[in-house]
Amino acid sequence: MANFENLAQSVISGREGQVKEQVQALVDSGASPLAIISEGLIAGMNIVGASFKKGDMFVPEVLRSAKAMSAGIEMVKPLIADKDMPSLGTVVIGAVQGDLHDIGKNLVTMMLEGGGFKVIDLGIDISSEKFIVAVKEHNAKIVAMAALLTTTMPAMKETIDLLAKEGLRDKVKVIIGGAPITEDFANQIGADGYAPDAAVAVDLCKEWVA
Structure with missing residues (x-):
């Protein structure tokens, strides 16, 4: 057996x-x-x-x-x-508008699922509005955004600003990642956290829901 x-x-x-x-x-x-x-x-x-x-x-x-x-x-x-289905909470994840890279995002998605989260993977090139719709629809606790291009990084701030405008900012934690992203940038745009890799992303999300 x-x-x-x-x-x-x-x-x-x-x-x-x-x-x-x-x-x-x-x-x-x-x-x-x-x-x-x-x-x-x-x-x-x-x-x-x-x-x-x-x-x-x-x-x-x-x-x-x-x-x-x-x-x-x-x-x-x-x-x-x-x-x-046991779940620590729902995470909405996507590569921000204009960004078509998904290897890192896919890895984070799989590791979060392995860590016990329910993950709503929106895919690539996701507008701020789509993130907001998904957060409302799935009652998400965490929004995870990925960018691999410096040109798409401002879209992360737009999403955070829209979360605030919609009255959702204090209900969700925002984590960002991707090659050009830094801790400083995360602080500048008002994200709750930054993950240099998938393992750190999972640890951070687990801390938040603990």
Whole structure:
């Protein structure tokens, strides 16, 4: 019989096929779907996050692990009512208007999901208005914005200003990231935090909801 440690290990190794087989075996053996997610899939991803932070794992490996974890979660999701899915809160994430880069954003999305957040990934080239609509619709606790171009950085401030105008600014935390972003810039535009990488982003979001 497959066990949770083996499943976690397959996530760490980024073996998607193996993850699917083990998830199916656990489901067939009557294991709790929530336990499969928390003790198997997410437990594995937490180790990946820690290894990434220490520099023992690199982006391609983390993406492979995250993809394997997501495949497992997709299999188990239909067995769980939405209200039972454990969640630390909802994060709305997107690359800001004019920015078409998504590798970093995708990595943060997967790591946040692995960390226990519900993530609404809006995609790339997202206007301030779209961020606001998503925050209202999903009752998000955190807005995460990514920019890889210096030319798109001002769009982050526009979104923060619009959150304030809509009376939402004190209800959500704003985290920003991307190659040209700095702590100073985050402070200048009134963001709550800055993450140089995906592991820091997850830690920061967890601190905020703790």
